[in-house]
Amino acid sequence: MTAVETVLSGLTSGIASGGIAVVDLTNTLSPDFPVIVLPAEFGQCEPFRMETVSRYDGDGPAWYWNNISMNEHTGTHFDAPAHWITGKDVPNGTVDRLPPADFIHPAVVIDISAQAAADEDFILTRAFLEAWEASHGPIPPRHWILLRTDWYKRVGTLAYLNLKEDGAHSPGPDAEAMRFLVHERACIGLGVETVGTDAGQAAHFEEPLPAHSVLHGNGRYGLQCLTNLDQLPVRGAVIVATPLKIQGGSGSPLRVIALKPGL
């Protein structure tokens, strides 16, 4: 057996034995899962919809299947660089052309759940990240940055989108934090539990919507509406995120799993 074959064999046997645990980071795709709400002058994101074609009935006596429809950014989903205007000229920036090797990367989990609980508009800053590195060690390159906010616990309630009269309220990064992660820590992308990589009020930032703008302008990715980030270690988890191969697609709903050391 070659060294690579040994690694792959160890991976599968580790999963089979439970030595490697598989964590589902995906929310269930359902008609009532909330989608991002934009100001009324913009086009809106379509939620997930499902119509039964047949269910062991006259329309299909022995089979059950549904027609489904949704936006590319509905449910737990992947943002490709072409999603944002800053990434419109990034080569191979649509989901059908992404290098498949980018679908598997290690992750660093940054826990801001206490801060988000205290302040639902908590802003992740460069200073916060530097302080985090001082206590947890540097963020290695080519990693997903996963922001644990415990926001997934709000799924199923109005507090998930947290829409108020002045818009949505949820935590997210500012522009300096994003530039730090992208340019100085060479991250693969940013993964969040909220409905967008940007904070709920990020449209009003001095540099608006910095996560989308900086990530995609530099060919990085976004993962949104993740769940169970509280089950991941700070380091050592590997994310498997394979968006659908939609021709010219800007993103895609997908199943995201994490591999982590198990028992």
Next chain:
Amino acid sequence: MTLRPRPEKRDPLQRKVERHVPAGLRSRAMHAMSARAAQGRFVLQQCVECSAVTYPPRDICPVCWGELAWRDQVQGATLLAETTVRVTTDLYFRAHMPWRMGTIALDAGPVALAHLSRNLTVGGRADVRLMIDKGGNAALFAMAAGEEPDMSDKQWREFVVPVRDRTILVTDGRGAVGQAVVAALQAAGAASVVVGLPAPAQPPAALAGLTGVRIVPLDLTDTRSVSECLTDIAGPLDIVVNTARFVRRGDGLIDQKHALDVTVLGLLRLTQGCAPMLQGRPSGAFVDIVSSAALAPDAGFPAFSAAQAAHLSLLQSFRHQMRGSGVRVMTLFTGPVDDEDHQSVPMPKVAPSRIAKGVVDALEGGREQLCVGDAAVDAMARWSDDPALYIREKNL
């Protein structure tokens, strides 16, 4: 939320009462009368040659063989004789015995058989209304002159849809129309008004604290949401008022698709879900608020107009599908509404409270079709008169 008590109690061990409707077979001339009665008109045929007014409907003047035309007539009459029917082979009337009928001398000329209100006596002056019976056909109903319709009169109740003590679903409580409709139904004594609210809308302040009003999640674009909402309505459902619509200028594909999803497919999801519930009720009704743009498109709102036209078509089919069960399907036509959806439209616009009053009037007056506001009345008149011309002049 406080529920109003429902006076109606039913022994759960009793066999379900099967409901019937009056026989539907009628002549073509009679259907022409019913079509006009559905619009709230009091019409009789009048000869274009000798001016004789005739009833029941015929194909030719019984006096001179001249051509007959439908004309609006005065509604006064005198009750000549009355009788109480106690035995019949008709399944519908058997369930409603005894039944009072009489012969009336219409001020317009003919003598006719009419259903009678409790308070009308022989020799007395009567106001006659042309009603639609449970089978969908025109019928004359005579009440004492000046008498207000009496909702406790069991014969009158067969021609209308009482609101008091009923459970009513209003499909969308977000807009001004939905909220006004809820308030009007609540004020008219509905036992329970269940109000749909599509996520992620917040419960509107206008509906807070109203007795008997309950807000539930409902999104007509989601089949599962419709079915869950209907399941969630405790007890029988008597009336559905569909206030959901999607109004946008222009014809963007995304907006058109959403308008069709809310207005057309949404209506299908709703009717398919609620029809069995309404069919089991003694006075089930489905009321829909339709824009006059369904008759002729408004080129400023092409996507909305197209969705409304398709919506009206489905609604008419639904009315005929419900004929055999006695469920009434009522259409309220409105022009532009004075709400946030029509900010760009100049006055005159119809007030949401006026539409809400129209919903109660249509139900309690037994109206199959009602035009609310001057714009809707004018649109219907022009469209009925000359549809091709109306489409042109509407968009000049």
